Amino acid sequence: MFKDVTAGIQAEIKQVKPFSSLEEEALLSLQRTADQLQWRIFELLKPYGVSPTQYNALRILRGAKEQGRSCSEIADRMINRDPDVTRLIDRLERRGLVQRAREKKDRRVVTARITSAGLELLKELDRPVEEFNRKMLGHLGEQKLKRLIKLLEVARERAV
Amino acid sequence: MFKDVTAGIQAEIKQVKPFSSLEEEALLSLQRTADQLQWRIFELLKPYGVSPTQYNALRILRGAKEQGRSCSEIADRMINRDPDVTRLIDRLERRGLVQRAREKKDRRVVTARITSAGLELLKELDRPVEEFNRKMLGHLGEQKLKRLIKLLEVARERAV
DNA sequence: TGACATAAGTCGTTATAACGAGTATGTTTA
DNA sequence: TAAACATACTCGTTATAACGACTTATGTCA
Structure with missing residues (x-):
């Protein structure tokens, strides 16, 4: 309308x-x-078959490569904070998109790593997601996008 | 930080x-x-004891006064879309914050109205909410707020 | 070293969200 | 006017989110 x-x-x-x-x-x-x-x-x-939260976690793990990330590292990096990363990873593991391993150095830590299936899924999604971004916000143009990003940054200052 | x-x-x-x-x-x-x-x-x-969604609904009903709003009217006015307004109103009704009544003219429609308890709760919240708004975003100042609002408006154009 | 505090995850439970089928009422059309 | 469609909501079910208590492993310090 x-x-x-x-x-x-x-x-x-x-x-x-x-x-x-x-x-x-x-x-x-x-x-x-x-x-x-x-x-x-x-x-x-x-x-x-993935939620925005799950997609976010997968991208975090892709960025981490073979090194992987602990649950709390993932939580820190999420766009939308999730108080229960355990179960988020549970679901991704059940679908074979990530793997878990307990750390030898610090046995409290559980590191999650993306599997090749996870990487494939992300790869399949890269193009559609990029197109989506352009379609949704591309009409703003470079200047407005930059201004928006800056303003949002200021808007977050007091919300932490 | x-x-x-x-x-x-x-x-x-x-x-x-x-x-x-x-x-x-x-x-x-x-x-x-x-x-x-x-x-x-x-x-x-x-x-x-209210969620952001419930608060939103209460404010919509306060705005509607005695006239009230049907479930679908409420849905239209929500900031965050909720696919199941029935249950949202259920919860508010259970707490005595709203009342429901079936319309005589069109018996499919159920109209929700805010109760005096609901109005009181909102009144109690008005000050804290206003302070919150100022605290969170007041530092942007008039000009930046207006710019942000405009940019967000443009950002929503393609998302509808 | 032993007691205490902290950190990292796990998991049981309850509440809420999401999906879709179902019910009742109203409108349109052949 | 009966049938078909549309509307407004309800509700059963499954999935996910939120809250806390609990377990295990590390650090800290007297």
Whole structure:
């Protein structure tokens, strides 16, 4: 609907009263934007049988190569924080996408590594994901993207 | 950590490889910012026994006054889309925060209305929420907030 | 060294989310 | 007007998220 696009978030969520502050409007815009994009990502990944969280974990492990990552290292690197990495890895292991091994040096630590099946899945997804990114945000152009990234960085300052 | 604040999202999620595109960086920044803020909201609301989704629904119903809203109207107005408004309202009803009534005109429709207990809870939350908004995003200032809101609006264009 | 604290994961449990089928009501059409 | 379709919601089921208690392994320090 074109109306939605031009009239701002207030029209999108059919709000009657104006926002009480710019801060509130920004916060709600942020939540809605993220939710909509997350939903699209979810749909993109669905045919491949992985959730956005799982995809995120797999990409972290691809970046780590043979070295792998411990559960807490994975947790640190997640985009959306997950309080139970154990079960996240459980599910990926059950699908044969990652492997687990207990560390000899520090036997508390369990290191997860991506398997060749996991790598293959990611490889299959690289193109669609890249296309998705362009399709969703490419129309902003370089300048606006950079500005958005900067503004979001400032927006996170107080939220840590 | 100050480092995190200045070094951008790449340092925050301890990423080794650079982002493959600005679009990807923007998307991940957006997800992370929203997640962090959502987490803080979650914590803010926890002592009051409501989730962000429930809070959102209550505010929608406060805006609707005595007229109330049907389940599908609520769904349309949610910031984070919820596929099962029935159960969302169930939970709020069980806590006495909303009431349900079947419409006489169209007996398919169930209208939810906020109760005085619900209004009181929201009233209690108004101040803390407003303070939260200012605390989280106030440091951006008017100009940056407006720019952010505009950019997010553009970012949502293709995600609908 | 032994007591204590901390760290890293695991797992039981409860709550919530997601999916889809089912029910009742209302609208449209042949 | 009966059949077909559409709408609004409900609910059973399965999967995932959230909360904490628990286990095991390392560090710290008197």
